[in-house]
Amino acid sequence: MLTALYRLCWKEWRQSWYLLLAALLLPPLALRLSLTLTPDQLHNWEPLKLTMVLFTMGLIARSALVVFPAGTRQTYAEVHLPISPMLHQFLLFVGQALIATCAGMSFGGWAAQQTGAPPAAEMMLVGVVHFLAILFVTLAVARAVFPTAGLVVGMLWAFIGTNSSFYYLSFFAPSVVGEGRPADPLSGVYYWYLPVCLTAALLAYSFHLGHKLSLPRRGIAMGGLAVVLVGALFPKMLLNTFEHQNKYEWYFQSLTADDGSVVVEAGGVIPAVKPPYTLEMTDLRAGHSVTYSWNEPVVGVGMPTRTAVILLGQPTDAHYLHLYRWEMAGNVVRLLGDIPASPNIIRNLWQSSCTDSTCDHHSHGRYTFLHLPSLGHSREEIFDWWLIDSVTPRIQLIKPETYMSQSHITWLPDRIVLTGYNPKVIHLPDGAVSDWALPGEKGGAK
Amino acid sequence: MIPRLLWKEWQERRHWFLLWSLSLVALSMVGEGQYCTENYKEPTNWMMIPILLALLAGLQGYSSELTGNRAAFLYMRGVIWKQVLAVKILLGLGVAILTAVLTTAISVLAMPAVYHPFMTMKTAAFSALFVVLFTGGPYLLGLCCSVVLPGIFGSIGTLMLYYGGIMFIGMLIPKTLQITEPIFSFIGAVLGILAAMVVIVRFGLTLAWSQRLARFAAISLVGIGIGYITDFTIARVYPHAIAKPFSREVALSPSGRYALISETEDGQHHRYTFVVMKNDKRLPIEKADSSAPPSWTTNDDLVQSTYHGTYDNTLQLFRYVDGHLLQHQLNNSPIDAQCRLSPSPDGKLLLADVHNDLLVIDPPSGSVRTVANLDVHPHSTKRMRTTTYYAIHYWWQDNHTIGYEQTNPSRRIFVKVE
Numbered sequence: 001m002l003t004a005l006y007r008l009c010w011k012e013w014r015q016s017w018y019l020l021l022a023a024l025l026l027p028p029l030a031l032r033l034s035l036t037l038t039p040d041q042l043h044n045w046e047p048l049k050l051t052m053v054l055f056t057m058g059l060i061a062r063s064a065l066v067v068f069p070a071g072t073r074q075t076y077a078e079v080h081l082p083i084s085p086m087l088h089q090f091l092l093f094v095g096q097a098l099i100a101t102c103a104g105m106s107f108g109g110w111a112a113q114q115t116g117a118p119p120a121a122e123m124m125l126v127g128v129v130h131f132l133a134i135l136f137v138t139l140a141v142a143r144a145v146f147p148t149a150g151l152v153v154g155m156l157w158a159f160i161g162t163n164s165s166f167y168y169l170s171f172f173a174p175s176v177v178g179e180g181r182p183a184d185p186l187s188g189v190y191y192w193y194l195p196v197c198l199t200a201a202l203l204a205y206s207f208h209l210g211h212k213l214s215l216p217r218r219g220i221a222m223g224g225l226a227v228v229l230v231g232a233l234f235p236k237m238l239l240n241t242f243e244h245q246n247k248y249e250w251y252f253q254s255l256t257a258d259d260g261s262v263v264v265e266a267g268g269v270i271p272a273v274k275p276p277y278t279l280e281m282t283d284l285r286a287g288h289s290v291t292y293s294w295n296e297p298v299v300g301v302g303m304p305t306r307t308a309v310i311l312l313g314q315p316t317d318a319h320y321l322h323l324y325r326w327e328m329a330g331n332v333v334r335l336l337g338d339i340p341a342s343p344n345i346i347r348n349l350w351q352s353s354c355t356d357s358t359c360d361h362h363s364h365g366r367y368t369f370l371h372l373p374s375l376g377h378s379r380e381e382i383f384d385w386w387l388i389d390s391v392t393p394r395i396q397l398i399k400p401e402t403y404m405s406q407s408h409i410t411w412l413p414d415r416i417v418l419t420g421y422n423p424k425v426i427h428l429p430d431g432a433v434s435d436w437a438l439p440g441e442k443g444g445a446k
Numbered sequence: 447m448i449p450r451l452l453w454k455e456w457q458e459r460r461h462w463f464l465l466w467s468l469s470l471v472a473l474s475m476v477g478e479g480q481y482c483t484e485n486y487k488e489p490t491n492w493m494m495i496p497i498l499l500a501l502l503a504g505l506q507g508y509s510s511e512l513t514g515n516r517a518a519f520l521y522m523r524g525v526i527w528k529q530v531l532a533v534k535i536l537l538g539l540g541v542a543i544l545t546a547v548l549t550t551a552i553s554v555l556a557m558p559a560v561y562h563p564f565m566t567m568k569t570a571a572f573s574a575l576f577v578v579l580f581t582g583g584p585y586l587l588g589l590c591c592s593v594v595l596p597g598i599f600g601s602i603g604t605l606m607l608y609y610g611g612i613m614f615i616g617m618l619i620p621k622t623l624q625i626t627e628p629i630f631s632f633i634g635a636v637l638g639i640l641a642a643m644v645v646i647v648r649f650g651l652t653l654a655w656s657q658r659l660a661r662f663a664a665i666s667l668v669g670i671g672i673g674y675i676t677d678f679t680i681a682r683v684y685p686h687a688i689a690k691p692f693s694r695e696v697a698l699s700p701s702g703r704y705a706l707i708s709e710t711e712d713g714q715h716h717r718y719t720f721v722v723m724k725n726d727k728r729l730p731i732e733k734a735d736s737s738a739p740p741s742w743t744t745n746d747d748l749v750q751s752t753y754h755g756t757y758d759n760t761l762q763l764f765r766y767v768d769g770h771l772l773q774h775q776l777n778n779s780p781i782d783a784q785c786r787l788s789p790s791p792d793g794k795l796l797l798a799d800v801h802n803d804l805l806v807i808d809p810p811s812g813s814v815r816t817v818a819n820l821d822v823h824p825h826s827t828k829r830m831r832t833t834t835y836y837a838i839h840y841w842w843q844d845n846h847t848i849g850y851e852q853t854n855p856s857r858r859i860f861v862k863v864e
Contacts, residue, residue, distance in 0.1 A: 053614070148599045155606055258744055260788055260841035261849075284841055284851060287858055340560055375558045377478060377490050397560045400483050408742075410698040419696045419705070438696060438705060439726040 008088060012095055019062055022055065023099040026106035055103055056134065057155070063096055063138040064150035093139070100135045104128035250277055255300040255309060261285040262328075264300060264309050268293070281309065281328050290331040298324070299349045304365035304390070312339075312370075314346035321346065321372070325390055336393045339386060345373055366391050367428055369409070369416055374401050387431040398431040447525055451533040458510055462503035463537075466581065467545040470496040474552035482553050482573045483564040489580060500542070500581040504588020505601035507534050508647070512596035517651045531647050538585040539578075546577035590643040593651065594658045604659075608639065608666060615670065630676040638669015697739070698723075699746045704766060706748060708739040720748070720764065720771050729771045731764060740764060745793040747809075751781055763796075763809040774809040781805065781814075792845045795863065804840055804850060806863050817861050818850055 013020070108127025134154060142150025250273065252266040266272075267280030276293035283289065294313055301310040307328035312321045320338040327334075349372075368390065371383035385399040406418035416426040417436055425436040456463070470493075473479045478492040489497075511517040520530065550573050554565065591605040612635060625631075642665035650658050695708045705721040707728075718731040718739060731740070731748075740750035740762070748764035761776040780800050781787075787807075788797040796807040804818040820838050840850035848861045 146599075148595075148597065148603065152599045152602045152606070155603075256839075259791070260839065261843075263839055284839055284849060284858065285843055340558060376483075376561060377481070378492075397564075400561045400564050401481050407695075408697040410700060410702050412702045417698050417702065419698045421693075421695055423696055438707070438721055439723060 005087070005091075008091060012091060016062060016095060016099075019058055019099055020095065022058075023102035026055075026102050027109075030106040030109045052107060056131075059096070059099060059103065059131070060134060060138050060151060060154035062099075063135055064142040064154055065147045096135055096139070097132065100131035101128050104131035107131075249273055250297045252277075252279065252298070253300060255303055257303050257306045259306070262303070262306055264303070267291045272297075279311075279326075281307075281326070283307065283328065288328075290328055292326060292331060292333055294324075296322070297346055299346060301368060301370065304368065308365065310336075310368050310390075312346065312349065314341065314344065317343045319343055323368075323388060323395065336388060336390050337395045339370075339372070339395055340375060341372065342375065348373060367416075369426065371402075371404055376401055385426075385433070387426065387428075389429060396431045398426060399433050447529060448533060451525065451529060452537060455533055455537050459503060459506055459537075462499065462506055463541045466496055466499040466503050467541060467548075469499055470545050470549045470577070470581070471552060474549040475556060477553075477556045479549050479553040479556070480573045480577055482550065482557060482570050483561055484566070484569045489576075493580065496545075497580055497584050500538075501584035501588045501605075502598065503541075504538060504585040504590075505592050505605065506598050507538075507589040508592040508651070509595065509597055509601040511651070512593075512600070512655075521652065527648050527651075531644070534589060535586070538589065539582050542578045542582035542585060545581065546574040549577060550574040587639070590639045593643050593646040594662045595655055600655075604662070607663075611663070611666070612670065625674075625677045625681045628674070628677050630680070631670060631673040634669040634671070634673020634676070635666070636669075638666040638673075641669060642666050695739070697742065699742045700744055701746050704746055706740060706742070720766065722766065727769075731771070731773075743787055743789050743796070745789045747789065747793070749787055749796075751779075751785060761807070765809070774812065776807070776809075776812050776814065779814060781807070788840075788842065790842050790845050794845075797840065797842065797848060799838060799840060802838075804848065804861075806848070815863075817848060817863060818859070820850060820852075 104127035105124045106127070108124035138150045138154030140150075141153040252264075254266075255264040256262070262281065262283050262285075264279055264281045266278065268276065268278035275295045277295075277297050278291055278293040279298070280289055280291045296313040296315045298311045298313040301312055301323075303309050304325075309326045311324040311326060313324060314321045319340065319342070321341045323336040323339060325334045325336055326332070366389060368388040370386040370388065372386060374382040374384050376384075381403060383402055383404050384397060385402055387396045387398045388394070389396075405421040406424060407420035408418070410417040410419065414428050416428065418424045418426070419436070423436040424433055426433050470479065473490075473492050473496070478490050480489065480493070508517075511520060521527070550570055553573065554570060557565070588601065588605070591608060592601040594604040595601060642662045645665055646658055646661055650661055693710045697706045697708070699705065703723055705723060707717075707719040707721060709717040709719075711717075716739075720729040720731055721727070722729075740748040743749055746766070750762045750764075752760045752762075759779050759781055761779040761781050763774045765772050765774070780803075781798050785798045785800060789795070790797065794808070796809065798805045798807065799820065802820045803816045804820060806815050806817050807813070818840075820840070838850075840848065843849040843860055846863055848863055850859055850861075851857075852859050
């Protein structure tokens with residue numbers, strides 16, 4: 001038994017000594033480099049990026065193609081060595097995991113040296129988790145289906161884990177650990193995928209150890225694994241959904257007049273989850289305030305005059321937004337009209353940071369310019385531009401499905417000028433939109 | 447023979463084509479298809495699904511012939527390689543065109559009624575063309591990568607090797623040799639892979655996979671190499687022909703009388719120009735800090751605050767007076783870039799809140815005075831009962847008086863500013 005085990009170890013060593021040796025050399029090399037190079041030098045050191053790419057690819061290729069050869073070698077080893085097939089698999093697995101752990105620790109350590117922000121131990125843990133995840137996925141698919149599939153899926157997994165690109169793979173450490181997206185091993189993708197990958201790998205082992213499967217059955221196994229892998233995301237999504245369902249908390253981003261002398265704030269209990277939604281408008285200069293309550297959540301648009309405010313409200317599941325004008329004099333609220341909108345879009349308006357940039361107001365108080373989330377598509381950065389004349393009153397869509405690249409809004413008596421990149425001008429009162437340029441430049445006033 | 451080949455291709459790959467087409471139809475029906483108005487030209491995020499399916503349909507193109515010795519069998523029939531290639535390309539493009547027309551019609555029907563005035567035949571045609579390009583292109587790319595390794599996974603592997611190879615070459619090239627706009631490198635990469643497909647289909651489809659891989663790599667590399675050399679040559683011979691990264695932004699002042707042009711070249715050289723709109727007079731701002739463009743106050747002053755440290759910042763104020771752009775600079779100012787500066791009603795003084803102190807700034811003299819310390823302790827008022835959120839309120843009561851709200855107990859306090 002021991003002799004067989006020794007021979008098996010020797011065989012595995014002969015088959016993968018170069019990768020194992022390289023992996024064992026990585027930690028001292030990482031330490032040496034960390035001591036001699038500055039973080040900037042380390043970040044820009046091309047051989048390091050190259051090493052990361054080659055090593056990751058090597059690990060995946062080794063796991064997919066060599067450890068599980070499709071030919072007779074595997075069968076030969078299992079038949080001719082007086083050792084349990086499970087022990088054989090375990091040994092193979094441990095060898096690969098050792099390589100993955102060394103690589104993960106080294107690259108995580110390098111990342112810690114480059115960014116310096118999180119503790120080195122934490123980043124090394126993330127590195128190990130990342131490499132073990134790659135290994136498990138590759139092993140599972142190679143075992144359950146066939147080696148080439150394992151190779152492809154392992155590489156895809158490596159890209160997904162490193163911000164979905166070959167290019168970023170070379171920046172594995174800073175992109176995964178430093179900038180943080182799948183950085184936390186206890187949350188997000190890794191929280192669900194790691195145990196699932198482990199389960200999938202073990203399932204795959206059981207498939208292989210049982211008997212040779214036919215190609216259609218391997219296809220079914222592949223489909224099942226894919227469902228398991230993708231399905232691992234759903235518990236997280238479901239939890240998120242249940243966590244937030246019917247618990248939308250209403251906040252109100254306070255509005256302030258240009259000179260700071262009038263403020264509009266939430267007047268009742270916040271965060272509110274049910275009506276009434278109360279606002280308080282205070283004239284600080286005069287020391288006077290009024291309150292008003294709505295039965296639907298409202299979002300502030302702007303203050304067209306010092307003592308008036310424009311608001312958007314939306315009843316639950318309604319396909320429109322109410323547009324209100326609230327005057328401090330007499331504490332009067334007037335419904336200007338309805339704007340077509342996706343149901344419950346009001347939640348996005350107050351929950352997302354776009355609230356501040358969604359709306360602006362005319363300085364003369366008659367017109368309101370809004371850019372609201374697009375009616376046609378769910379893409380976040382695409383807006384519909386609306387112009388509201390509160391005297392007529394008229395609500396007009398002036399430009400649909402538009403990317404908002406303008407950052408400055410200037411209100412002039414007869415037009416609104418949107419400057420920044422790609423400047424535009426909105427002509428009042430018809431709402432015609434055209435390009436804008438400086439005087440003397442192409443398209444500008446002469 | 448062509449109809450029979452078409453039938454064969456359809457039989458073999460109809461699942462991929464149908465998935466590609468139906469996914470796009472479904473997206474259009476739920477309103478997440480292509481944009482049919484004139485404004486936006488990029489795909490929605492959901493469009494990645496049909497694009498990916500089109501790529502997979504292409505990846506299955508020749509790789510299905512390479513499994514089970516089917517390629518050799520096919521060429522024993524009375525067909526020539528050109529017919530097989532033409533059928534594989536035409537079928538994909540045909541699906542792309544038909545799907546584009548169908549989904550454009552559905553998108554038009556599914557779009558909100560208020561969008562209809564913004565849609566014309568031209569915008570709808572452009573939308574259809576966009577779908578053809580964004581699905582036909584990936585299909586062709588997939589077809590090119592399908593001639594090397596058998597099976598769809600083999601094709602995916604080839605595609606990844608191709609993509610990875612391009613990235614790898616980019617990494618190896620020293621930064622000093624890199625060109626700004628690699629137009630010909632891109633064209634070379636595309637033509638190279640197309641040429642590799644044609645050559646392998648013509649001469650090597652029945653060879654061993656290693657030979658096909660070698661040919662594919664060699665021809666692709668030649669294409670990329672020629673493109674790169676062409677780019678590099680043009681950059682050397684006509685350095686001015688290659689545009690450098692340049693960005694320009696204009697900010698109009700609140701009154702519309704002035705504008706600020708912010709220009710950035712190569713991502714690091716910043717230029718600011720003050721423009722008087724009435725006579726197009728342009729005044730370069732010489733000593734503005736380059737890290738962030740100045741911003742307008744409500745009375746048309748340009749203010750720039752550069753953060754050096756908590757109480758070590760530079761505040762610059764630019765004011766246009768009698769044909770001249772006057773500049774006032776406060777060194778070692780406590781005011782940082784995050785401060786909101788409120789001008790007094792007559793525009794002579796500025797009010798700022800810095801670390802809970804209310805400061806009044808007189809730009810011409812450079813004096814900064816602390817006039818009040820704000821009470822910012824979290825408190826419980828009738829407005830905010832369940833949160834520790836608090837707001838600081840201060841305002842100009844008139845040209846010589848500042849008001850602010852003390853929160854605990856709540857009362858207004860007025861301070862005279864001389």
